[in-house]
Amino acid sequence: MSEDERPLERVTQLNARTLRGLAHPLRLEILGLLRADGPATASxxxxxxxxxxxxxxxxxxxLAEYGFIEEDPGRGNRRDRWWRARHQLTSFEIGDLLEDPAAQGAMGAFLHEIVDIYYRKASQYVGEMASWPxxxxxxxxxxxxxxxxTPAELTALNAELEQVLDRYERPRREGDTSVVTQWQSFPRRSKKEEA
Incomplete structure (x- = not known):
């Protein structure tokens, strides 16, 4: 297998340093496009x-400095640099990062942008729904x-959902359509608890 055909690493784990490098709306969007659509140039x-x-x-x-992407050696030249994602997924333990005072601001910005991205993806689908078969x-x-x-049950539920996704994940084949899977699972306060 040549260097330019190397598959993406599965997961990169965020820490306080790399979180600061990723916590920007445009960087998240760029990384998402490189993961979904493959290598691209800045232009x-x-x-x-x-x-x-x-x-x-x-x-x-x-993004390259923080290790999220790398130059694609099989494409381009000095003037026309191609970039590719290094990982399929980004993972992190929110609780660990929230306990780090140096990471709290970046974590808040990052999570709000992630929620906005989820909203935009669902809204785009709804807006173009009539064009799908x-x-x-x-x-x-x-x-x-x-x-x-309980917290333990929610942890187990999320682990099982990840296992289901893992069963269906495979390399892209001809005729495939990319599918967005997103879910949120979090506690909510009832009106009684807010009072």
């Missing part, structure tokens, strides 16, 4: 994102469910 990303190539180039260098409309889901659980 190609700039065109897609409505930014200048200088801006995307600077953010690409920042019926089989995709019937297969998709936008739902929620209120449950009564």
């Amino acid at each position: 190609g990303l700039a065109e897609r994102l409505g930014e200048s190539s200088g801006t995307t180039s600077w953010h690409l260098r920042q 019926r089989e995709w409309i019937d297969a998709a889901s936008l739902s929620d469910r209120l449950m009564w659980l």
